Amino acid sequence: MxxxxxxxxxxxxxxxxxxxxxxxxxxxxxxxxxxxxxxxLPRNTQCCQRCALPLPLSAPLCGRCQRKAPPWDAAWAPFRYAWPLDRLETRFKFGRDLAAGRVLATLWQRETFPIDVPQMIIPVPLHRHRLRKRGYNQALELARSLASSLDIPCRHDVLLRTRHTHAQTGLDAIERRRNLRGAFAVCNGVALPAHVVVLDDVFTTGATLAECVRTLRRAGVARVDAWALARAPTPGDAK
Incomplete structure (x- = not known):
């Protein structure tokens, strides 16, 4: 210093x-x-190697990933969505508490990053109606700090949310996938690198991240990883 x-x-x-x-x-x-x-703070030290789901045993993959691999190449979520991190996340996301957001961003920056560093970070976008109501995109605020630490670009203008979807809260995994189908698009004329990360604040069922990943794959990105600050222990425990 x-x-x-x-x-x-x-x-x-x-x-x-x-x-x-x-x-x-x-x-x-x-x-x-x-x-x-x-x-x-509940760190996510023992988890599935493909989807970062917290696991009670020393198993490399959860049952879901053994049955069907997710669309992303790798996932990283350094924390579990549990006390007391979940309280800070709720205050940041729904309470407009930017101080809580700064704490979460700092905590994430201080974690050990994956070896395979991406060439770009793309935060999960909000639809303009929800962005206007909330005032900011919590995923973008977190993504900016990580991109700065890694000295790579953070692009919030690459992935667009083209359809205003219902809130994911209260929906099961199948309903979440249906709710998000066709909700994202890649902006025309944007040159994308071979390796990008899609970033969200909380990883619950993975439906949002998966739809973003598929959209980027269709746009020609060779490798897409999924990052989130926290991973919900079981589907439905978070947003």
Whole structure:
């Protein structure tokens, strides 16, 4: 850390000291999250190698991926969608709490990235009606910070949500796939690299990510990976 950065960090701590968003104690390690709450974050260390589903046993693949491989090449979700990360995610996504979003982005940046780094990150887009209502795309905010860490482009103008779909909450896996069928398109005239990542905040059944991946495949992308901040332990546990 250079001298100007250290000075600015010290000034921030003096004027606006870090404060844990979960319990109110003093924040630690340059975040609005204390050391105790950070220690409780549910990391996704034992999971399916293809879809990142948390697994109780040391099995390489979950039953679903053994029966049928997903459309993406690899998946990465460093956290499980559980307490206390799920509270921060809910505040960020639905409560317009940008401070919670900054904590989540910082946590993700500090995780060990996959060896195969993509050439571009593409956040899952929101339809303009939902974007207008929410005010921002939470996937885009997370994608920007990761792209900056990896020094690769983050493109929010590549993948378009062409159809306003019903909210995925409350739908089972089959209903989610039907709800999203034909909902995305690739912008005309965009040159895409051979390896891209589609990024979302939470990976539940994978229906949204899968439809985005298929759309990019049809546009000629050779390799598409799926990244999410958190993986729901079982379908339906999140959005």
């Amino acid at each position: 250079d001298a100007p950065t250290r000075w600015l960090s010290a000034l921030h701590r003096w004027l606006l000291p870090w404060r844990c968003l979960l319990c109110g104690d003093a924040g630690a390690h340059g975040m609005d999250l204390c050391a105790d709450c950070a220690a409780e």
